[in-house]
Amino acid sequence: MSEPVIHDAGATHDDPTHLQDAAEDATALSAAAADTTAAAVGMSSAASLPVVGGDLRSIAADRGPLAMAATGIGRDYRIGRGVILHAVRDVSFGLYKGAVVALVGESGSGKSTVARLLAGQERPSAGTIALDGNVIDVRSNRHFRKYKSQVQLVFQDPFSSLNPTHTVGYHLSRPVRLHQPDVKNVDGAVTALLEQVRLVPADQFVTKYPYELSGGQRQRVAFARALAAQPTVLLADEPVSMLDVSIRLEMLNLLDDLRSRLHLALLYITHDIASARYFADEVLVMYGGRIVERGPAEDVTQQPAHPYTQLLIASAPDPDKLGSVLKTSTAAAGSVAARTTAANTGGPAAVGCPFAPRCPLAIDKCRTDDPALELLTPTRAAACWRLDVAAGAS
Amino acid sequence: MKPILEISDLSVAYRAEGGDVRAVEQVNLTLHAGEVVGLCGESGSGKSTLAYGATRLLRPPAVVTGGSVKYYGNRITQGGHPVDILAQSKKDLKALRWREIAIVFQSAMNALNPVLRVEDQILDAIRAHLKMSGGEAREKAATLLDLVGIPRARLRSYPHELSGGMRQRVMIAMALAADPEVVIMDEPTTALDVVVQRDILAQIVELKETLGFAILFITHDLSLLLELADRIAVMYAGRLLETGSSQEIMRDPAHPYTRGLLNSFPSLHGPRRDLVGIPGSPPDLRSPDPGCPFIPRCAYALPSCSEVDMALDRVKGDSRPDHLTACPVVSVSQEGVLS
Numbered sequence: 001m002s003e004p005v006i007h008d009a010g011a012t013h014d015d016p017t018h019l020q021d022a023a024e025d026a027t028a029l030s031a032a033a034a035d036t037t038a039a040a041v042g043m044s045s046a047a048s049l050p051v052v053g054g055d056l057r058s059i060a061a062d063r064g065p066l067a068m069a070a071t072g073i074g075r076d077y078r079i080g081r082g083v084i085l086h087a088v089r090d091v092s093f094g095l096y097k098g099a100v101v102a103l104v105g106e107s108g109s110g111k112s113t114v115a116r117l118l119a120g121q122e123r124p125s126a127g128t129i130a131l132d133g134n135v136i137d138v139r140s141n142r143h144f145r146k147y148k149s150q151v152q153l154v155f156q157d158p159f160s161s162l163n164p165t166h167t168v169g170y171h172l173s174r175p176v177r178l179h180q181p182d183v184k185n186v187d188g189a190v191t192a193l194l195e196q197v198r199l200v201p202a203d204q205f206v207t208k209y210p211y212e213l214s215g216g217q218r219q220r221v222a223f224a225r226a227l228a229a230q231p232t233v234l235l236a237d238e239p240v241s242m243l244d245v246s247i248r249l250e251m252l253n254l255l256d257d258l259r260s261r262l263h264l265a266l267l268y269i270t271h272d273i274a275s276a277r278y279f280a281d282e283v284l285v286m287y288g289g290r291i292v293e294r295g296p297a298e299d300v301t302q303q304p305a306h307p308y309t310q311l312l313i314a315s316a317p318d319p320d321k322l323g324s325v326l327k328t329s330t331a332a333a334g335s336v337a338a339r340t341t342a343a344n345t346g347g348p349a350a351v352g353c354p355f356a357p358r359c360p361l362a363i364d365k366c367r368t369d370d371p372a373l374e375l376l377t378p379t380r381a382a383a384c385w386r387l388d389v390a391a392g393a394s
Numbered sequence: 395m396k397p398i399l400e401i402s403d404l405s406v407a408y409r410a411e412g413g414d415v416r417a418v419e420q421v422n423l424t425l426h427a428g429e430v431v432g433l434c435g436e437s438g439s440g441k442s443t444l445a446y447g448a449t450r451l452l453r454p455p456a457v458v459t460g461g462s463v464k465y466y467g468n469r470i471t472q473g474g475h476p477v478d479i480l481a482q483s484k485k486d487l488k489a490l491r492w493r494e495i496a497i498v499f500q501s502a503m504n505a506l507n508p509v510l511r512v513e514d515q516i517l518d519a520i521r522a523h524l525k526m527s528g529g530e531a532r533e534k535a536a537t538l539l540d541l542v543g544i545p546r547a548r549l550r551s552y553p554h555e556l557s558g559g560m561r562q563r564v565m566i567a568m569a570l571a572a573d574p575e576v577v578i579m580d581e582p583t584t585a586l587d588v589v590v591q592r593d594i595l596a597q598i599v600e601l602k603e604t605l606g607f608a609i610l611f612i613t614h615d616l617s618l619l620l621e622l623a624d625r626i627a628v629m630y631a632g633r634l635l636e637t638g639s640s641q642e643i644m645r646d647p648a649h650p651y652t653r654g655l656l657n658s659f660p661s662l663h664g665p666r667r668d669l670v671g672i673p674g675s676p677p678d679l680r681s682p683d684p685g686c687p688f689i690p691r692c693a694y695a696l697p698s699c700s701e702v703d704m705a706l707d708r709v710k711g712d713s714r715p716d717h718l719t720a721c722p723v724v725s726v727s728q729e730g731v732l733s
Binding site for chain 1: 618
């Protein structure tokens with residue numbers, strides 16, 4: 001864990017249009033890596049990220065060593081002649097063993113694309129992903145299979161992620177055979193997995209088909225299937241949003257329990273920032289494919305710095321306001337929320353700050369220049385030209 | 395306040411081979427003019443079945459097995475007797491639907507026809523329920539879009555060209571085409587982002603204020619209702635467990651299920667609370683156990699709970715007439731604390 005590894009991001013590129021940007025990034029990162037190496041404090045390079053105003057440290061690093069690091073990753077989609085959608089742009093973060101990092105944002109913000117990139121289902125257009133210090137190369141088969149077993153993805157919808165024609169036992173015995181070839185007693189391993197996700201008595205569930213299970217039970221099977229590969233990193237893409245409110249909490253508690261017992265590095269992707277407050281160590285807020293704000297969960301949710309985070313938080317249902325907000329219409333719904341509604345003109349901007357078209361504080365600079373993450377405290381950063389004004393508005 | 399829609403003892407069952415699934419059991423719920431009533435429950439609790447049963451939108455194997463639904467709208471009753479929706483003829487029903495009671499269906503993604511322009515879909519609704527010339531109907535369609543804040547140019551758009559929020563607004567505009575007295579909204583914002591959700595809810599409230607319709611708002615999200623609704627009804631396993639004002643439900647939840655729900659969602663504002671949640675999962679409605687359906691998940695359950703008749707009654711020791719619960723175990727102590 002102690003050796004800092006930063007590879008030349010440009011080398012993994014196959015698309016020449018990104019070479020220039022990425023090469024610049026890579027140079028900057030290499031320089032940063034060199035600094036860190038020189039400092040040699042036993043911390044991996046990705047444990048601190050160079051941002052404007054200093055080095056950002058992840059609060060999640062307090063929980064355990066770095067398991068996975070994404071450095072400057074991006075993903076572009078060609079959506080027409082000469083039109084490129086930057087679904088993810090220059091995203092860097094680390095996942096730490098025993099810690100939960102939450103990725104929060106609205107649909108289309110790129111959070112699921114990040115999960116697919118980390119899971120190796122797609123290749124990044126830019127940047128690198130490293131597991132335990134080794135940079136992943138999708139092209140090398142043998143290593144990639146090992147990688148796939150160490151990094152597991154749990155999907156949002158347990159109604160469609162399980163095969164309706166197979167039993168629970170089949171869903172779990174296959175990954176056990178595939179990823180744990182040394183295990184002789186497969187049935188025993190399946191039972192142990194079911195007990196781990198508290199589907200007990202296990203023998204009752206082994207023979208059941210997905211349609212015989214409730215939504216919560218299905219999602220438990222999906223978790224068990226992911227655990228069958230004995231992963232070190234678990235990527236959970238909206239794992240509870242399809243479940244009923246009364247079931248959600250139990251499921252998050254189960255995830256939390258698995259995290260601490262198995263020392264998993266967990267990425268929790270959600271649009272529900274309130275659950276991130278309770279469940280995550282670090283929160284990354286995404287908008288338009290970029291991380292616009294990041295920091296300790298409690299800080300980000302209680303004193304949001306970026307106007308978008310402020311809007312998200314002002315928009316979340318708040319039972320304590322008891323009718324007052326909506327009944328007095330939008331005017332009082334948090335100053336930012338109200339003004340943003342009026343200015344809402346659709347998707348994120350391609351030039352400048354992605355949030356500028358919806359931002360009540362936007363000035364001309366925001367529409368032309370893209371702000372970089374700027375250090376607020378040693379563990380917090382936000383990307384906004386108007387942070388000083390936004391601080392007064394929150 | 396005068397009632398506009400009165401559901402009494404309504405029961406709905408799904409006929410199935412292994413016996414009836416009793417999705418809604420003897421539910422009483424009254425909607426008053428200009429009021430927002432929130433109907434909250436998890437999936438399978440019967441909340442949509444209740445609404446569709448009351449408006450006779452269910453098809454076999456669903457059967458209304460008992461009860462009455464009275465509608466008091468002025469245009470139909472002319473100040474006289476209410477009409478019983480369950481006893482209406484097909485022709486009378488047609489006059490009632492959309493013009494008196496309109497529905498905004500769940501998931502606007504699927505409720506709009508993907509191969510028709512927005513304008514044609516709105517015109518369809520107008521032609522089916524109102525007598526208007528072509529020009530008038532077109533003008534009406536445009537004003538409806540104005541109402542929900544969508545540019546008129548969007549009339550020429552197909553649903554896939556609109557964002558999720560816009561599609562939901564189109565659905566709301568269509569429901570308001572005939573100036574209904576009652577609008578039933580079935581999870582209108584569930585698939586949307588919180589920011590868009592808040593915009594749409596604010597718009598719904600604004601439209602309600604100007605047009606004066608009553609709303610039955612169906613959702614699984616109790617935290618949303620606490621902000622939006624005047625009164626809330628909590629449904630579980632086909633039964634109403636508790637009704638009361640948002641204030642009463644939030645401050646003094648009586649039924650253990652309601653308390654569990656309130657303790658289940660993480661709060662974004664204020665200090666961090668300990669979340670408890672509700673263990674277990676909802677019961678199988680094919681073979682309901684006698685008494686309260688919540689017994690297996692209830693921390694307060696007593697042996698006598700299996701004999702509870704599930705009628706809504708005032709909370710013991712609570713003087714407020716509208717705060718009703720089906721749980722006879724809870725009571726308000728001297729200090730006003732529920733136990």
